[in-house]
Amino acid sequence: MFQLTLSETANMDSRLAGLMATAHDMLPDIAARAAECEEIRRLPKVTEQEFREAGFYKVVQPVRFGGMELDYGSQTELAAEIARVCASSGWNLSITACHAWMLGMFPGEAQDDIWGANPDASLSSSFLPMGPVSVESEADGYRISGRWGFSSGCDHCQGVILLGFIDEQDGPCKEPAFLMVPREDYTIEDTWHSVGLAGTGSNDLIFDNVFVPGHRMLRISDTRGGPTPGSASNPGPIFQIPLYMAFPFNTVGAALGAARGSVDIVAEGLAGRQTVTQVNLAEQQSVQLRIAQTAALAETAWNALQPVRQSINADAANGIIPDILTKAQNRLIIGQSAKLCVEAMDHLFPLLGGRGLARGNAVQRAWRDVHAVAQHVGLVWDIQAGQFGRVKLGLECPDPKL
Numbered sequence: 001m002f003q004l005t006l007s008e009t010a011n012m013d014s015r016l017a018g019l020m021a022t023a024h025d026m027l028p029d030i031a032a033r034a035a036e037c038e039e040i041r042r043l044p045k046v047t048e049q050e051f052r053e054a055g056f057y058k059v060v061q062p063v064r065f066g067g068m069e070l071d072y073g074s075q076t077e078l079a080a081e082i083a084r085v086c087a088s089s090g091w092n093l094s095i096t097a098c099h100a101w102m103l104g105m106f107p108g109e110a111q112d113d114i115w116g117a118n119p120d121a122s123l124s125s126s127f128l129p130m131g132p133v134s135v136e137s138e139a140d141g142y143r144i145s146g147r148w149g150f151s152s153g154c155d156h157c158q159g160v161i162l163l164g165f166i167d168e169q170d171g172p173c174k175e176p177a178f179l180m181v182p183r184e185d186y187t188i189e190d191t192w193h194s195v196g197l198a199g200t201g202s203n204d205l206i207f208d209n210v211f212v213p214g215h216r217m218l219r220i221s222d223t224r225g226g227p228t229p230g231s232a233s234n235p236g237p238i239f240q241i242p243l244y245m246a247f248p249f250n251t252v253g254a255a256l257g258a259a260r261g262s263v264d265i266v267a268e269g270l271a272g273r274q275t276v277t278q279v280n281l282a283e284q285q286s287v288q289l290r291i292a293q294t295a296a297l298a299e300t301a302w303n304a305l306q307p308v309r310q311s312i313n314a315d316a317a318n319g320i321i322p323d324i325l326t327k328a329q330n331r332l333i334i335g336q337s338a339k340l341c342v343e344a345m346d347h348l349f350p351l352l353g354g355r356g357l358a359r360g361n362a363v364q365r366a367w368r369d370v371h372a373v374a375q376h377v378g379l380v381w382d383i384q385a386g387q388f389g390r391v392k393l394g395l396e397c398p399d400p401k402l
Contacts, residue, residue, distance in 0.1 A: 042201030083257025088199030196372025248378030335384030
Protein backbone atom coordinates (compact mmCIF):
# COMPACT_ATOMS: atom_id res chain seq x y z
CA MET A 1 0.00 0.00 0.00
CA PHE A 2 2.70 2.52 0.95
CA GLN A 3 5.13 3.00 -1.93
CA LEU A 4 7.54 5.70 -3.06
CA THR A 5 7.57 5.82 -6.86
CA LEU A 6 10.67 6.36 -8.96
CA SER A 7 9.33 9.71 -10.13
CA GLU A 8 9.12 10.88 -6.54
CA THR A 9 12.65 9.84 -5.59
CA ALA A 10 14.44 10.80 -8.81
CA ASN A 11 16.47 14.01 -8.68
CA MET A 12 15.98 14.40 -4.93
CA ASP A 13 18.69 15.88 -2.80
CA SER A 14 20.22 12.85 -1.08
CA ARG A 15 19.36 14.31 2.30
CA LEU A 16 15.73 14.77 1.31
CA ALA A 17 15.67 11.26 -0.10
CA GLY A 18 16.81 9.97 3.29
CA LEU A 19 14.17 12.01 5.08
CA MET A 20 11.50 10.76 2.68
CA ALA A 21 12.54 7.19 3.35
CA THR A 22 12.26 7.87 7.08
CA ALA A 23 8.80 9.38 6.61
CA HIS A 24 7.77 6.40 4.50
CA ASP A 25 8.87 3.99 7.21
CA MET A 26 6.76 5.91 9.74
CA LEU A 27 3.51 5.49 7.82
CA PRO A 28 2.18 2.34 9.50
CA ASP A 29 2.65 3.87 12.97
CA ILE A 30 1.23 7.25 11.92
CA ALA A 31 -1.78 5.47 10.44
CA ALA A 32 -2.28 3.54 13.67
CA ARG A 33 -2.31 6.83 15.60
CA ALA A 34 -4.50 8.82 13.16
CA ALA A 35 -7.72 8.21 15.10
CA GLU A 36 -6.00 9.19 18.34
CA CYS A 37 -4.67 12.36 16.70
CA GLU A 38 -8.21 13.35 15.76
CA GLU A 39 -9.60 12.39 19.17
CA ILE A 40 -7.08 14.38 21.26
CA ARG A 41 -7.20 17.24 18.68
CA ARG A 42 -3.41 17.62 18.46
CA LEU A 43 -0.39 15.59 17.47
CA PRO A 44 0.25 12.66 19.79
CA LYS A 45 3.42 13.33 21.75
CA VAL A 46 5.15 10.33 20.26
CA THR A 47 4.45 11.56 16.72
CA GLU A 48 5.74 15.03 17.48
CA GLN A 49 8.86 13.58 19.08
CA GLU A 50 9.48 11.33 16.09
CA PHE A 51 9.18 14.28 13.71
CA ARG A 52 11.61 16.29 15.83
CA GLU A 53 14.14 13.47 16.15
CA ALA A 54 13.96 12.76 12.41
CA GLY A 55 14.92 16.37 11.69
CA PHE A 56 11.74 17.17 9.79
CA TYR A 57 11.44 20.61 11.40
CA LYS A 58 14.97 21.52 10.30
CA VAL A 59 14.67 21.03 6.54
CA VAL A 60 14.46 24.79 5.80
CA GLN A 61 16.09 26.03 9.02
CA PRO A 62 19.29 28.13 8.65
CA VAL A 63 22.46 26.06 8.60
CA ARG A 64 24.09 28.24 11.22
CA PHE A 65 21.64 26.78 13.75
CA GLY A 66 22.02 23.20 12.60
CA GLY A 67 19.37 23.35 9.89
CA MET A 68 19.61 21.79 6.44
CA GLU A 69 18.50 24.71 4.23
CA LEU A 70 17.14 22.29 1.64
CA ASP A 71 15.26 23.63 -1.36
CA TYR A 72 11.96 25.27 -0.54
CA GLY A 73 9.16 22.74 -0.87
CA SER A 74 11.09 19.94 0.83
CA GLN A 75 8.77 20.39 3.80
CA THR A 76 5.79 19.97 1.44
CA GLU A 77 7.11 16.67 0.10
CA LEU A 78 7.55 15.32 3.61
CA ALA A 79 4.10 16.52 4.63
CA ALA A 80 2.49 14.94 1.57
CA GLU A 81 4.10 11.60 2.39
CA ILE A 82 2.91 11.64 6.01
CA ALA A 83 -0.54 12.91 4.97
CA ARG A 84 -1.15 9.73 2.99
CA VAL A 85 -2.31 8.28 6.29
CA CYS A 86 -2.95 11.35 8.48
CA ALA A 87 -3.49 14.80 7.01
CA SER A 88 -3.39 16.52 10.41
CA SER A 89 0.06 15.08 11.07
CA GLY A 90 1.26 16.10 7.61
CA TRP A 91 -0.15 19.59 8.04
CA ASN A 92 1.63 20.13 11.35
CA LEU A 93 4.90 18.81 9.95
CA SER A 94 4.96 21.27 7.05
CA ILE A 95 3.58 24.24 8.96
CA THR A 96 6.02 23.85 11.85
CA ALA A 97 8.96 23.34 9.50
CA CYS A 98 8.15 26.44 7.46
CA HIS A 99 8.26 28.69 10.50
CA ALA A 100 12.00 28.03 10.73
CA TRP A 101 12.22 29.41 7.18
CA MET A 102 10.25 32.47 8.24
CA LEU A 103 12.36 33.06 11.35
CA GLY A 104 15.41 32.91 9.10
CA MET A 105 14.17 36.17 7.53
CA PHE A 106 14.02 37.97 10.89
CA PRO A 107 16.98 40.00 12.19
CA GLY A 108 19.76 37.76 13.47
CA GLU A 109 19.18 38.83 17.08
CA ALA A 110 15.62 37.46 16.97
CA GLN A 111 16.93 34.15 15.69
CA ASP A 112 19.48 34.09 18.51
CA ASP A 113 16.68 34.66 21.03
CA ILE A 114 14.98 31.42 19.98
CA TRP A 115 17.74 29.19 18.68
CA GLY A 116 20.76 30.47 20.60
CA ALA A 117 20.10 28.28 23.62
CA ASN A 118 18.08 25.60 21.82
CA PRO A 119 18.67 25.03 18.08
CA ASP A 120 15.86 22.45 18.15
CA ALA A 121 13.23 25.01 19.20
CA SER A 122 10.21 25.30 16.91
CA LEU A 123 7.58 27.97 16.32
CA SER A 124 3.88 28.06 15.54
CA SER A 125 2.16 31.04 13.93
CA SER A 126 -1.08 32.96 13.90
CA PHE A 127 -2.06 35.35 11.14
CA LEU A 128 -5.63 35.89 12.35
CA PRO A 129 -6.67 38.09 15.29
CA MET A 130 -9.81 36.78 16.96
CA GLY A 131 -11.55 40.06 17.73
CA PRO A 132 -9.93 43.35 18.71
CA VAL A 133 -6.18 43.25 19.35
CA SER A 134 -3.72 45.94 20.31
CA VAL A 135 -0.23 46.45 18.85
CA GLU A 136 1.21 49.71 20.18
CA SER A 137 4.66 51.13 19.41
CA GLU A 138 7.02 51.90 22.28
CA ALA A 139 10.53 53.34 22.29
CA ASP A 140 12.28 49.99 21.95
CA GLY A 141 9.56 47.75 20.59
CA TYR A 142 5.86 46.97 20.73
CA ARG A 143 3.23 46.27 23.38
CA ILE A 144 0.63 43.69 22.36
CA SER A 145 -2.62 42.42 23.84
CA GLY A 146 -5.47 40.31 22.53
CA ARG A 147 -6.34 36.93 21.11
CA TRP A 148 -4.94 35.34 17.96
CA GLY A 149 -6.32 32.09 16.56
CA PHE A 150 -5.59 29.09 14.35
CA SER A 151 -2.10 28.48 15.74
CA SER A 152 -1.45 24.95 14.50
CA GLY A 153 0.86 22.86 16.64
CA CYS A 154 1.20 25.55 19.29
CA ASP A 155 1.19 23.05 22.17
CA HIS A 156 4.48 21.60 20.95
CA CYS A 157 6.28 24.86 20.12
CA GLN A 158 8.59 27.20 21.98
CA GLY A 159 7.33 30.44 20.47
CA VAL A 160 5.02 31.96 17.89
CA ILE A 161 5.09 34.31 14.89
CA LEU A 162 2.12 36.69 14.89
CA LEU A 163 0.76 38.91 12.15
CA GLY A 164 -0.15 42.38 13.34
CA PHE A 165 -0.19 45.96 12.11
CA ILE A 166 2.43 48.54 13.12
CA ASP A 167 3.14 52.16 12.25
CA GLU A 168 4.61 52.71 8.80
CA GLN A 169 8.24 53.75 8.68
CA ASP A 170 7.46 56.84 6.63
CA GLY A 171 3.79 57.54 6.76
CA PRO A 172 0.70 58.00 8.90
CA CYS A 173 -0.84 54.60 8.21
CA LYS A 174 -0.37 51.10 9.52
CA GLU A 175 1.41 48.26 7.72
CA PRO A 176 1.47 44.49 8.29
CA ALA A 177 4.38 42.95 10.17
CA PHE A 178 5.35 39.76 11.94
CA LEU A 179 6.13 39.71 15.64
CA MET A 180 8.00 36.83 17.25
CA VAL A 181 7.03 36.01 20.84
CA PRO A 182 8.57 33.29 23.07
CA ARG A 183 6.32 30.71 24.70
CA GLU A 184 6.56 32.10 28.25
CA ASP A 185 4.87 35.34 27.18
CA TYR A 186 1.44 33.97 26.21
CA THR A 187 -1.13 31.39 27.19
CA ILE A 188 -2.83 28.77 25.04
CA GLU A 189 -6.59 28.34 25.20
CA ASP A 190 -7.92 24.97 24.05
CA THR A 191 -10.48 26.07 21.46
CA TRP A 192 -9.85 23.77 18.49
CA HIS A 193 -12.97 21.73 17.73
CA SER A 194 -13.11 21.20 13.99
CA VAL A 195 -14.65 18.73 11.54
CA GLY A 196 -11.51 18.83 9.39
CA LEU A 197 -7.82 18.84 10.31
CA ALA A 198 -9.11 18.12 13.78
CA GLY A 199 -5.75 16.82 14.97
CA THR A 200 -3.75 19.99 14.27
CA GLY A 201 -4.25 21.59 17.70
CA SER A 202 -4.86 24.97 16.06
CA ASN A 203 -5.77 26.70 19.30
CA ASP A 204 -6.08 30.35 20.34
CA LEU A 205 -3.24 32.30 21.93
CA ILE A 206 -3.83 34.99 24.55
CA PHE A 207 -1.48 37.96 25.03
CA ASP A 208 -1.84 40.29 28.00
CA ASN A 209 0.26 43.47 27.82
CA VAL A 210 3.26 41.64 26.34
CA PHE A 211 6.37 43.60 25.34
CA VAL A 212 8.05 42.58 22.07
CA PRO A 213 11.55 44.05 21.49
CA GLY A 214 11.99 45.81 18.17
CA HIS A 215 14.45 43.24 16.81
CA ARG A 216 11.71 40.60 16.97
CA MET A 217 9.67 42.40 14.31
CA LEU A 218 9.75 41.75 10.56
CA ARG A 219 7.90 44.05 8.17
CA ILE A 220 5.97 42.27 5.43
CA SER A 221 7.34 44.84 3.00
CA ASP A 222 10.79 43.31 3.61
CA THR A 223 9.63 39.84 2.55
CA ARG A 224 8.39 40.45 -0.99
CA GLY A 225 11.53 39.05 -2.59
CA GLY A 226 15.26 39.67 -2.41
CA PRO A 227 17.43 40.12 0.69
CA THR A 228 15.59 40.20 4.00
CA PRO A 229 16.79 41.43 7.40
CA GLY A 230 17.86 37.85 8.06
CA SER A 231 20.05 37.70 4.96
CA ALA A 232 22.97 39.28 6.80
CA SER A 233 23.10 36.13 8.93
CA ASN A 234 21.60 33.67 6.46
CA PRO A 235 22.70 34.51 2.90
CA GLY A 236 21.12 31.36 1.44
CA PRO A 237 18.62 31.94 -1.38
CA ILE A 238 15.61 30.36 0.36
CA PHE A 239 15.52 33.32 2.76
CA GLN A 240 15.02 35.67 -0.20
CA ILE A 241 11.93 33.92 -1.59
CA PRO A 242 8.80 36.14 -1.61
CA LEU A 243 7.10 34.95 1.56
CA TYR A 244 3.42 35.44 0.78
CA MET A 245 3.81 34.14 -2.76
CA ALA A 246 5.29 30.88 -1.48
CA PHE A 247 3.56 30.38 1.87
CA PRO A 248 0.54 28.39 0.54
CA PHE A 249 3.04 25.73 -0.53
CA ASN A 250 3.27 24.87 3.17
CA THR A 251 -0.43 24.08 3.42
CA VAL A 252 -1.23 22.21 0.20
CA GLY A 253 0.92 19.15 0.94
CA ALA A 254 -1.59 17.76 3.42
CA ALA A 255 -4.31 17.74 0.73
CA LEU A 256 -2.05 16.18 -1.87
CA GLY A 257 -0.97 13.37 0.41
CA ALA A 258 -4.46 12.68 1.74
CA ALA A 259 -5.91 12.41 -1.78
CA ARG A 260 -3.17 10.07 -2.97
CA GLY A 261 -3.34 7.93 0.13
CA SER A 262 -7.11 7.65 -0.12
CA VAL A 263 -6.88 6.19 -3.62
CA ASP A 264 -4.56 3.50 -2.26
CA ILE A 265 -6.78 2.73 0.72
CA VAL A 266 -9.99 2.46 -1.33
CA ALA A 267 -8.39 0.40 -4.09
CA GLU A 268 -6.92 -2.01 -1.56
CA GLY A 269 -10.25 -2.27 0.26
CA LEU A 270 -12.21 -3.01 -2.91
CA ALA A 271 -9.93 -5.76 -4.13
CA GLY A 272 -11.89 -9.01 -3.88
CA ARG A 273 -14.84 -7.35 -2.16
CA GLN A 274 -18.34 -8.39 -3.19
CA THR A 275 -21.76 -6.88 -2.79
CA VAL A 276 -24.59 -8.72 -1.02
CA THR A 277 -25.54 -10.08 -4.46
CA GLN A 278 -21.99 -11.45 -4.90
CA VAL A 279 -20.95 -8.89 -7.51
CA ASN A 280 -17.18 -8.28 -7.52
CA LEU A 281 -16.84 -4.51 -7.10
CA ALA A 282 -13.36 -4.32 -8.61
CA GLU A 283 -14.75 -5.71 -11.87
CA GLN A 284 -17.34 -2.94 -12.21
CA GLN A 285 -16.36 -0.37 -14.79
CA SER A 286 -17.96 2.45 -12.83
CA VAL A 287 -15.71 1.61 -9.88
CA GLN A 288 -12.65 1.41 -12.13
CA LEU A 289 -13.46 4.79 -13.65
CA ARG A 290 -13.87 6.47 -10.28
CA ILE A 291 -10.55 5.09 -9.07
CA ALA A 292 -8.87 6.23 -12.29
CA GLN A 293 -10.43 9.69 -12.24
CA THR A 294 -9.51 10.23 -8.59
CA ALA A 295 -5.91 9.17 -9.19
CA ALA A 296 -5.69 11.40 -12.26
CA LEU A 297 -6.94 14.43 -10.33
CA ALA A 298 -4.55 13.82 -7.43
CA GLU A 299 -1.53 13.31 -9.68
CA THR A 300 -2.43 16.33 -11.82
CA ALA A 301 -2.58 18.41 -8.64
CA TRP A 302 0.88 17.15 -7.66
CA ASN A 303 2.43 17.59 -11.09
CA ALA A 304 1.12 21.12 -11.49
CA LEU A 305 3.10 22.20 -8.45
CA GLN A 306 6.50 20.96 -9.57
CA PRO A 307 7.29 23.77 -12.07
CA VAL A 308 6.14 26.29 -9.46
CA ARG A 309 8.47 24.85 -6.88
CA GLN A 310 11.36 24.75 -9.33
CA SER A 311 10.86 28.35 -10.39
CA ILE A 312 10.57 29.55 -6.79
CA ASN A 313 13.95 28.04 -5.95
CA ALA A 314 15.64 28.91 -9.26
CA ASP A 315 14.58 32.57 -9.12
CA ALA A 316 15.87 32.90 -5.56
CA ALA A 317 19.17 31.23 -6.46
CA ASN A 318 19.62 33.58 -9.43
CA GLY A 319 18.64 36.74 -7.52
CA ILE A 320 15.44 37.20 -9.54
CA ILE A 321 12.44 38.80 -7.85
CA PRO A 322 9.28 37.57 -9.58
CA ASP A 323 6.97 40.25 -10.95
CA ILE A 324 3.49 40.60 -9.54
CA LEU A 325 1.89 38.58 -12.36
CA THR A 326 4.22 35.65 -11.68
CA LYS A 327 3.47 35.85 -7.98
CA ALA A 328 -0.28 35.87 -8.60
CA GLN A 329 0.02 33.01 -11.11
CA ASN A 330 1.98 30.88 -8.64
CA ARG A 331 -0.70 31.42 -6.03
CA LEU A 332 -3.33 30.55 -8.65
CA ILE A 333 -1.69 27.22 -9.48
CA ILE A 334 -1.26 26.29 -5.82
CA GLY A 335 -4.93 27.10 -5.25
CA GLN A 336 -5.91 25.05 -8.29
CA SER A 337 -3.98 22.09 -6.93
CA ALA A 338 -5.94 22.25 -3.69
CA LYS A 339 -9.17 22.50 -5.69
CA LEU A 340 -8.24 19.38 -7.67
CA CYS A 341 -7.63 17.49 -4.45
CA VAL A 342 -11.13 18.40 -3.26
CA GLU A 343 -12.57 17.22 -6.57
CA ALA A 344 -10.60 14.00 -6.25
CA MET A 345 -12.00 13.26 -2.80
CA ASP A 346 -15.56 14.12 -3.85
CA HIS A 347 -15.20 11.75 -6.80
CA LEU A 348 -13.87 8.96 -4.58
CA PHE A 349 -16.26 9.30 -1.66
CA PRO A 350 -19.29 7.52 -3.20
CA LEU A 351 -17.23 4.32 -3.41
CA LEU A 352 -17.24 4.13 0.39
CA GLY A 353 -20.96 3.42 0.52
CA GLY A 354 -22.55 3.15 3.94
CA ARG A 355 -19.22 2.16 5.49
CA GLY A 356 -17.96 5.64 4.80
CA LEU A 357 -20.43 7.06 7.30
CA ALA A 358 -18.57 5.47 10.20
CA ARG A 359 -16.85 8.13 12.24
CA GLY A 360 -13.54 6.26 12.30
CA ASN A 361 -13.37 5.63 8.56
CA ALA A 362 -9.91 6.74 7.39
CA VAL A 363 -11.01 7.92 3.94
CA GLN A 364 -13.94 9.85 5.36
CA ARG A 365 -11.45 11.57 7.67
CA ALA A 366 -9.27 12.37 4.68
CA TRP A 367 -12.30 13.71 2.80
CA ARG A 368 -13.03 16.11 5.65
CA ASP A 369 -9.37 17.03 6.00
CA VAL A 370 -8.88 17.86 2.32
CA HIS A 371 -11.95 20.11 2.38
CA ALA A 372 -10.50 21.82 5.46
CA VAL A 373 -7.11 22.34 3.81
CA ALA A 374 -8.77 24.03 0.85
CA GLN A 375 -10.41 26.54 3.22
CA HIS A 376 -7.04 28.09 4.09
CA VAL A 377 -7.01 31.69 2.87
CA GLY A 378 -3.88 31.02 0.82
CA LEU A 379 -5.66 28.24 -1.10
CA VAL A 380 -9.30 29.34 -1.42
CA TRP A 381 -9.94 29.24 -5.13
CA ASP A 382 -12.13 32.34 -5.36
CA ILE A 383 -9.46 34.47 -3.69
CA GLN A 384 -6.57 33.19 -5.81
CA ALA A 385 -8.57 33.34 -9.04
CA GLY A 386 -9.92 36.81 -8.37
CA GLN A 387 -6.45 38.08 -7.49
CA PHE A 388 -4.87 36.62 -10.62
CA GLY A 389 -7.69 37.86 -12.83
CA ARG A 390 -7.24 41.44 -11.61
CA VAL A 391 -3.48 41.40 -12.16
CA LYS A 392 -3.77 39.71 -15.56
CA LEU A 393 -6.20 42.43 -16.63
CA GLY A 394 -3.76 45.15 -15.63
CA LEU A 395 -5.47 46.12 -12.38
CA GLU A 396 -3.79 46.62 -9.02
CA CYS A 397 -3.14 43.51 -6.95
CA PRO A 398 -5.63 43.49 -4.07
CA ASP A 399 -3.12 41.95 -1.62
CA PRO A 400 -0.38 44.42 -0.62
CA LYS A 401 1.54 41.61 1.10
CA LEU A 402 2.48 40.10 -2.27
